[in-house]
Structure formats: structure tokens, C-alpha cells
Amino acid sequence: MATDEAFDQIRSFVESRWADAVMTCPIAWDNEEFVEPQPLDADDKPQHWGKVLIDGKLWSLESIGSGDPADERWEETGDLTFFAMVPVGTGSRHCRQVLTEFAQMCRGQEAGAVTFGDIIFNPIGSTDAKGVWWTMSIVIEWKRG
Numbered sequence: 001m002a003t004d005e006a007f008d009q010i011r012s013f014v015e016s017r018w019a020d021a022v023m024t025c026p027i028a029w030d031n032e033e034f035v036e037p038q039p040l041d042a043d044d045k046p047q048h049w050g051k052v053l054i055d056g057k058l059w060s061l062e063s064i065g066s067g068d069p070a071d072e073r074w075e076e077t078g079d080l081t082f083f084a085m086v087p088v089g090t091g092s093r094h095c096r097q098v099l100t101e102f103a104q105m106c107r108g109q110e111a112g113a114v115t116f117g118d119i120i121f122n123p124i125g126s127t128d129a130k131g132v133w134w135t136m137s138i139v140i141e142w143k144r145g
Contacts, residue, residue, distance in 0.1 A: 002056035002078050006114055006144045010054050010080055013111030018102070025050050025084075025098055039087035039132055046090045048098055051083040080106070080116070080140040085133040092125055095136040106140050117141040 002010070011029070018027060028034035028051045037047040056078035084098035099121065106116045120139040127134050 002054050003076060003144075005112075006056060006076055006078065006142070007054050009112035009114045009144070010142065011052075013109070013114070014052060014080075014105075017105050025101075027052055030054075036085075036133075046087045046094065048084065048086045048094060050085065050098065050102070053079075053081040053083075055079045055081065076144040078142055080142055081137055082140070083135045083137045085128070085135045088127055088132060088134045090134070092134075092136060095125065095134070099136060099138045103138055103140065111142075112144075114142050114144045117143065 014027070018025070026034075026037065026049045028036075028049065030051075030053055037049055039047060041047055056076060082099065082102045084095045084102070086092075086094050086098075103119045103121075107119065109116050118141045120141075122137045122139070125134055125136045
């Protein structure tokens with residue numbers, strides 16, 4: 001679980017930057033109401049969407065000496081995972097494009113006290129339980145000092 005501070009800073013960053021991204025891609029947030037688009041629009045053009053998860057891994061003590069843990073420097077780390085969804089049977093290229101766009105948006109950036117680090121592309125795709133959407137994901141490591 002990420003702290004409220006880290007979660008809010010990352011979410012604010014994603015919402016402000018992704019809205020300006022080249023490709024329109026609605027985003028679902030964990031445990032929030034979201035209406036999935038139809039797999040194909042009125043012109044039979046494939047649609048897509050994304051899901052964001054923000055996970056915290058560790059609070060790590062980065063300084064020693066004051067005797068009071070509240071006065072020490074702590075670093076929080078975690079992962080920002082982004083899942084790109086495309087209709088089943090439409091190939092992986094569009095998924096890869098959406099994931100690359102999201103990764104480029106975060107690469108080398110800061111969101112308040114959060115710094116984005118390594119980006120891990122998951123080359124494995126999977127189909128959702130309904131058999132409608134096919135997904136691939138990336139994981140972006142982050143830290144907050």
C-alpha cells in the first residue's frame with residue numbers, strides 16, 4: 001500500500017499529463033466506478049483503455065543518528081503499474097504503443113516528492129475473464145524521499 005501522500009502525488013501527475021497524451025485513452029483507477037468502452041466504435045474501429053495501480057513496497061530508513069525515528073530520513077518505494085487493454089484479436093501493436101506512450105510520460109519525471117525510476121515492460125499478454133479485452137502491462141518503479 002502506498003501512503004496517501006505518494007498516491008495523491010502520482011495520481012495527480014498521471015491525470016494532468018495523460019489528459020494531454022497523443023492518444024486518447026480513458027483510465028480506470030483501483031476500486032472506482034468506470035465504464036469500459038465498447039471494443040469497437042460505431043465505425044468498427046478498435047477502442048482501448050488503461051488501468052492504473054499504485055502500490056507501495058517499503059519504507060526504508062535512510063539516515064541514522066538522531067535517536068528519534070520521526071526525525072530520521074525515510075524513503076518510501078513502490079510501483080506504478082499500467083495495464084493497456086485492446087480488443088481480443090486485434091494484435092499487440094496498439095497495446096505496445098499505449099504502454100510506450102505511458103512510459104515516455106513518466107520517464108525521468110518527478111511528481112512532487114516522488115521520482116520515477118526503472119520501467120519494466122511485461123512482454124506477456126493475457127485475456128480478461130470475459131474474453132473481450134487483451135492486455136499487456138508495464139511497471140514503473142518510484143520512490144518518495
